[in-house]
Amino acid sequence: xxxxxxxxxxxxxxxGEKVFLECVQDMDHENMxxxxxxxxxxxxxxxxxxxVKMKEKGDIPEGYSVSREKKERFSLILESASTNQxxxxxxxxxLRLKGNQPQHFGDGTRLSIL
Amino acid sequence: xxxVTQPEKLLSVFKGAPVELKCNYSYSGSPELFWYVQxxxxxxxxxxxxISRESIKGFTADLNKGETSFHLKKPFAQEEDSAMxxxxxxxxxxNNRKLIWGLGxxxxxxx
Numbered sequence: 606x607x608x609x610x611x612x613x614x615x616x617x618x619x620x621g622e623k624v625f626l627e628c629v630q631d632m633d634h635e636n637m638x639x640x641x642x643x644x645x646x647x648x649x650x651x652x653x654x655x656x657v658k659m660k661e662k663g664d665i666p667e668g669y670s671v672s673r674e675k676k677e678r679f680s681l682i683l684e685s686a687s688t689n690q691x692x693x694x695x696x697x698x699x700l701r702l703k704g705n706q707p708q709h710f711g712d713g714t715r716l717s718i719l
Numbered sequence: 720x721x722x723v724t725q726p727e728k729l730l731s732v733f734k735g736a737p738v739e740l741k742c743n744y745s746y747s748g749s750p751e752l753f754w755y756v757q758x759x760x761x762x763x764x765x766x767x768x769x770i771s772r773e774s775i776k777g778f779t780a781d782l783n784k785g786e787t788s789f790h791l792k793k794p795f796a797q798e799e800d801s802a803m804x805x806x807x808x809x810x811x812x813x814n815n816r817k818l819i820w821g822l823g824x825x826x827x828x829x830x
Contacts, residue, residue, distance in 0.1 A: 609762075645728065645822070646822065647805065647822035647823045648763075648805065648820045648823075695763060697763075707753060707768065708755075708765075708818070709764075710762045710763040710764065711762060712761075713762065713763075
């Protein structure tokens with residue numbers, strides 16, 4: 606069974622801090638994704654990666670960056686955290702998108718920026 | 720532009736009643752559609768995909784290309800079906816394939 610592990614379930618940080626959210630998957634998936642989930646707004650894609658050292662902007666990349674140095678790990682970085690980045694962050698992975706390859710999600714990180 | 724619409728933010732039914740969660744999509748090509756579910760305090764997970772034509776936990780979903788819909792149905796809702804449900808579309812974007820999500824429908828099954 607695919608395991609996607611996010612490093613923290615809950616995180617509290619202060620405005621202006623640099624914040625790292627880590628995600629690791631154990632199924633050798635090429636694709637990895639970072640979403641934020643907000644009530645009434647569904648899932649919004651922040652960044653995704655099709656391969657090591659490769660990244661593409663999603664729908665809402667502003668204020669975020671990512672790093673994929675190894676295939677199994679995809680990090681989301683909030684360069685200077687702001688209160689409007691308080692949210693639930695979901696990491697997902699999948700095989701390269703051919704046919705019906707579903708995304709597998711982690712438990713999420715609930716991030717609060719004070 | 721491609722779009723996935725789930726018209727109901729919240730759907731409330733009684734246990735044993737039929738339930739239908741609506742999903743409409745906008746895409747001129749051949750769509751691939753999924754339903755994902757998130758139970759309280761659990762991770763988002765795949766419920767079913769249209770190509771499998773399967774029934775999972777009593778739920779089915781049929782792709783209707785004429786109506787561009789992929790509604791999720793269950794004849795007799797159970798309390799444990801209470802969850803957030805997302806419809807998702809995979810489409811071709813140049814050389815890539817992309818996924819787009821609906822905003823979700825929160826299903827509450829009341830005793």
